[in-house]
Amino acid sequence: MSDLDRVLAAVDADLDASIERLFALLRIPSISTDRAYAAECRRAGQWLVDDLASLGLTARLNDTPGHPIVTARSEQGAARRVMFYGHYDVQPVDPLELWGSPPFEPQLVDGPDGSRRIVARGSSDDKGQVMTFVEACRAYLKVTGSLPVDVTVLVEGEEENGSGNLPSFLAANRGKLAADIALVCDTSMWNSTTPAITVSLRGMMHDEIVVTCANRDLHSGYYGGAAANPLHVLSRIVGAVHGSDGRITIPGFYDGVVEPPDEVKAQWAALDLTPENFLGPVGLSQPIGEQGRSLVEMTTSRPTFEVNGMWGGYIGEGAKTVIPSIATAKITCRLVAGQDPVHVRDAVRAFVRGHLPADCSVEFLSGDGSPAVAVAHDNPDLAKAAGALADEWGKPPVTVGAGGSIPIVGHFKKTLGQDTLLVGFALDDDRIHSPNEKYNLASFHKGIRSWVRILAALAE
Amino acid sequence: MSDLDRVLAAVDADLDASIERLFALLRIPSISTDRAYAAECRRAGQWLVDDLASLGLTARLNDTPGHPIVTARSEQGAARRVMFYGHYDVQPVDPLELWGSPPFEPQLVDGPDGSRRIVARGSSDDKGQVMTFVEACRAYLKVTGSLPVDVTVLVEGEEENGSGNLPSFLAANRGKLAADIALVCDTSMWNSTTPAITVSLRGMMHDEIVVTCANRDLHSGYYGGAAANPLHVLSRIVGAVHGSDGRITIPGFYDGVVEPPDEVKAQWAALDLTPENFLGPVGLSQPIGEQGRSLVEMTTSRPTFEVNGMWGGYIGEGAKTVIPSIATAKITCRLVAGQDPVHVRDAVRAFVRGHLPADCSVEFLSGDGSPAVAVAHDNPDLAKAAGALADEWGKPPVTVGAGGSIPIVGHFKKTLGQDTLLVGFALDDDRIHSPNEKYNLASFHKGIRSWVRILAALAE
Numbered sequence: 016m017s018d019l020d021r022v023l024a025a026v027d028a029d030l031d032a033s034i035e036r037l038f039a040l041l042r043i044p045s046i047s048t049d050r051a052y053a054a055e056c057r058r059a060g061q062w063l064v065d066d067l068a069s070l071g072l073t074a075r076l077n078d079t080p081g082h083p084i085v086t087a088r089s090e091q092g093a094a095r096r097v098m099f100y101g102h103y104d105v106q107p108v109d110p111l112e113l114w115g116s117p118p119f120e121p122q123l124v125d126g127p128d129g130s131r132r133i134v135a136r137g138s139s140d141d142k143g144q145v146m147t148f149v150e151a152c153r154a155y156l157k158v159t160g161s162l163p164v165d166v167t168v169l170v171e172g173e174e175e176n177g178s179g180n181l182p183s184f185l186a187a188n189r190g191k192l193a194a195d196i197a198l199v200c201d202t203s204m205w206n207s208t209t210p211a212i213t214v215s216l217r218g219m220m221h222d223e224i225v226v227t228c229a230n231r232d233l234h235s236g237y238y239g240g241a242a243a244n245p246l247h248v249l250s251r252i253v254g255a256v257h258g259s260d261g262r263i264t265i266p267g268f269y270d271g272v273v274e275p276p277d278e279v280k281a282q283w284a285a286l287d288l289t290p291e292n293f294l295g296p297v298g299l300s301q302p303i304g305e306q307g308r309s310l311v312e313m314t315t316s317r318p319t320f321e322v323n324g325m326w327g328g329y330i331g332e333g334a335k336t337v338i339p340s341i342a343t344a345k346i347t348c349r350l351v352a353g354q355d356p357v358h359v360r361d362a363v364r365a366f367v368r369g370h371l372p373a374d375c376s377v378e379f380l381s382g383d384g385s386p387a388v389a390v391a392h393d394n395p396d397l398a399k400a401a402g403a404l405a406d407e408w409g410k411p412p413v414t415v416g417a418g419g420s421i422p423i424v425g426h427f428k429k430t431l432g433q434d435t436l437l438v439g440f441a442l443d444d445d446r447i448h449s450p451n452e453k454y455n456l457a458s459f460h461k462g463i464r465s466w467v468r469i470l471a472a473l474a475e
Numbered sequence: 476m477s478d479l480d481r482v483l484a485a486v487d488a489d490l491d492a493s494i495e496r497l498f499a500l501l502r503i504p505s506i507s508t509d510r511a512y513a514a515e516c517r518r519a520g521q522w523l524v525d526d527l528a529s530l531g532l533t534a535r536l537n538d539t540p541g542h543p544i545v546t547a548r549s550e551q552g553a554a555r556r557v558m559f560y561g562h563y564d565v566q567p568v569d570p571l572e573l574w575g576s577p578p579f580e581p582q583l584v585d586g587p588d589g590s591r592r593i594v595a596r597g598s599s600d601d602k603g604q605v606m607t608f609v610e611a612c613r614a615y616l617k618v619t620g621s622l623p624v625d626v627t628v629l630v631e632g633e634e635e636n637g638s639g640n641l642p643s644f645l646a647a648n649r650g651k652l653a654a655d656i657a658l659v660c661d662t663s664m665w666n667s668t669t670p671a672i673t674v675s676l677r678g679m680m681h682d683e684i685v686v687t688c689a690n691r692d693l694h695s696g697y698y699g700g701a702a703a704n705p706l707h708v709l710s711r712i713v714g715a716v717h718g719s720d721g722r723i724t725i726p727g728f729y730d731g732v733v734e735p736p737d738e739v740k741a742q743w744a745a746l747d748l749t750p751e752n753f754l755g756p757v758g759l760s761q762p763i764g765e766q767g768r769s770l771v772e773m774t775t776s777r778p779t780f781e782v783n784g785m786w787g788g789y790i791g792e793g794a795k796t797v798i799p800s801i802a803t804a805k806i807t808c809r810l811v812a813g814q815d816p817v818h819v820r821d822a823v824r825a826f827v828r829g830h831l832p833a834d835c836s837v838e839f840l841s842g843d844g845s846p847a848v849a850v851a852h853d854n855p856d857l858a859k860a861a862g863a864l865a866d867e868w869g870k871p872p873v874t875v876g877a878g879g880s881i882p883i884v885g886h887f888k889k890t891l892g893q894d895t896l897l898v899g900f901a902l903d904d905d906r907i908h909s910p911n912e913k914y915n916l917a918s919f920h921k922g923i924r925s926w927v928r929i930l931a932a933l934a935e
Contacts, residue, residue: 229758334807336679
């Protein structure tokens with residue numbers, strides 16, 4: 016029997032105790048957004064420090080201006096080191112009356128589909144996921160006395176509150192946090208039987224476009240027909256951004272965009288992500304992105320231009336016959352690997368200025384941006400983790416990008432120089448941030464086993 | 476010496492007494508929007524009834540659910556009858572501290588340009604203008620014992636408050652108010668030396684366009700690139716309404732539009748209405764209307780499509796990465812002679828529906844409209860009034876349309892079947908609705924003389 020098999024057997028044998036430990040952590044109401052729970056947040060952090068120290072790791076609770084950050088390190092002198100990230104803080108529990116059981120009294124129950132579930136605030140987001148990794152380390156250390164790779168654990172207490180103190184902590188502890196790769200356990204599986212690794216996150220450029228025509232609002236009877244209307248001007252600009260083929264027409268917008276390899280695209284095309292199951296639930300049926308691209312591409316590997324808000328003129332009850340002076344649009348562009356946020360900002364602004372008629376002026380009020388972060392498709396650690404997950408779940412994981420941003424991953428790249436593999440075992444129906452949050456027992460159990468396999472694979 | 480010359484001489488000789496009578500009316504604070512002044516409104520109406528009765532007219536104060544309406548009639552059995560309309564109510568006087576003299580204590584003062592001015596609330600809008608007509612009748616009756624045409628006087632007390640009770644009063648008194656033409660004295664001259672007759676008013680069609688895509692707001696990271704955005708859809712629609720030549724592209728929009736005769740267009744082209752003096756003061760320099768059309772055409776004889784307000788998505792501080800579910804635009808179309816509001820509404824709606832992509836739905840929340848009202852350019856009374864004004868002012872009046880609506884004129888046409896000539900002697904610097912409202916003594920004096928000449932001319 017290999018070391019790996021013996022460790023996996025220990026995980027199975029120790030499952031009840033693993034659940035008990037998770038329950039102890041779930042009983043601490045570490046709500047980070049409510050200062051009344053500050054002491055509970057510290058208690059949750061301290062609980063983790065104590066638990067990680069009991070494994071033989073060098074663990075400490077690091078004070079910040081907000082809630083403390085847990086760090087722990089093994090010091091084996093292994094050839095490789097991974098940094099694991101999670102968070103011990105949880106969302107508020109309102110509305111309490113919608114919970115079937117007290118949110119901080121974890122229960123093991125049978126779900127309507129027969130699956131065993133752990134019900135508690137934080138069970139899925141993110142205490143249950145954090146403990147999959149801790150329990151994997153515990154099993155390894157218990158069975159073999161060592162870990163396949165050196166491990167740094169970083170568990171913060173402000174993720175649900177914006178992670179405001181994490182970037183400066185990373186910058187101040189670059190040396191202590193150095194590792195070959197970051198592992199984040201705060202995401203979902205593709206579905207309950209298919210694991211997933213998220214290897215890219217789109218970046219973002221945000222801007223606010225303010226078009227001014229006349230120097231005051233005008234009466235549409237007196238001036239109507241002669242005076243420029245900024246809502247017409249801004250509408251023409253927004254209307255010109257997308258071609259009839261769904262492509263963004265802004266010159267230079269796609270500069271640098273990297274195409275995924277054909278085999279990755281083929282994998283995506285084979286996924287069961289269809290207009291029916293993806294858009295149907297929100298009342299839509301037809302993807303509006305670039306023609307010839309799959310839904311996965313549209314939402315993860317292709318950039319977007321989106322008007323998030325737009326307004327001008329009279330927006331109250333009834334009619335008011337005004338030609339407004341000002342019209343405004345808030346926009347965000349989702350960026351993909353290879354795009355420079357400053358270049359995209361400048362391209363968008365040049366496009367707007369180029370479409371501006373005489374007499375109209377434009378101001379841009381933001382222009383902030385952050386680039387996409389992505390692990391190269393041929394990164395060897397990606398293949399190793401994928402193989403480990405395939406062994407555990409009996410099928411290869413889906414390797415996808417996330418359409419949105421997870422800011423900490425950008426910080427890991429920018430501040431620590433680390434690529435990140437996001438491997439999580441949550442499910443879409445876990446009701447994170449909502450009443451009756453749950454984490455499937457299978458997610459917890461096979462999640463632990465998955466980390467055991469990934470740690471072994473990353474050592475190779 | 477002709478009757479006309481003797482009447483004009485009497486106007487000149489009687490001017491001081493005319494001013495005294497106007498001052499008596501100006502001293503009554505008949506603010507219609509403030510119920511605290513209801514008794515003052517009635518007092519102003521009664522003052523007019525008494526004054527008109529003193530001329531030998533059959534005058535009465537007609538109760539309404541709001542402020543009373545003054546009517547007076549001559550019963551000479553003349554071949555023709557005119558109906559004169561004005562209003563005795565005035566705007567509130569706030570902010571009082573900006574007045575140089577008490578608003579209801581009229582003063583005769585020298586203006587900075589040397590002109591004599593009557594300063595008081597209502598001096599220009601509309602008591603001074605009403606009294607130009609009353610004094611003209613008084614002079615005629617005093618000198619000749621009769622009027623050249625029979626006269627019906629209609630002076631309401633709710634013009635500044637929406638004229639809410641006038642339409643039903645017109646409907647209930649069709650017979651008593653029958654006349655060959657309506658005369659309204661509530662408008663301005665072209666400039667201080669050039670009179671004007673307004674012979675058309677644009678109509679209006681108002682609608683609210685609500686475009687819905689997804690059944691809820693979506694996260695722009697997760698759905699961005701695939702899900703339709705109603706702000707993009709609505710922008711494309713609004714952006715498609717106007718061609719690059721300024722023409723409205725909606726099929727059927729211009730159906731029925733009547734072109735003014737070439738000589739009228741030539742007169743308009745000769746007016747000193749330029750981009751510099753019309754658009755310059757509001758910070759614009761270039762008319763955006765149909766290429767090849769004059770500014771007068773753009774703002775009075777051509778229809779418009781205007782977005783008065785538009786909104787959707789997140790319009791608060793900062794950024795929110797949302798794809799909104801709903802976008803809304805409030806629009807008004809200004810209509811000209813020959814256009815049917817229902818036809819325009821249907822054309823606009825068909826255009827919107829025709830530009831709606833799959834998955835999007837649209838609702839229209841209004842669609843109300845009223846047609847333009849216009850006197851035919853070859854109406855003989857128009858030529859008579861124009862000749863009379865030319866005799867008084869030494870140059871022909873400008874014959875223009877108004878870009879906006881004056882609802883009562885529509886009611887005169889619809890309910891009483893009367894065309895309206897709007898002849899007023901106010902000036903753009905009269906500060907109506909503002910502190911220190913004034914009416915030039917020349918407007919008052921030559922206004923009385925103008926009506927004497929118009930009454931004579933209309934009898935011919």
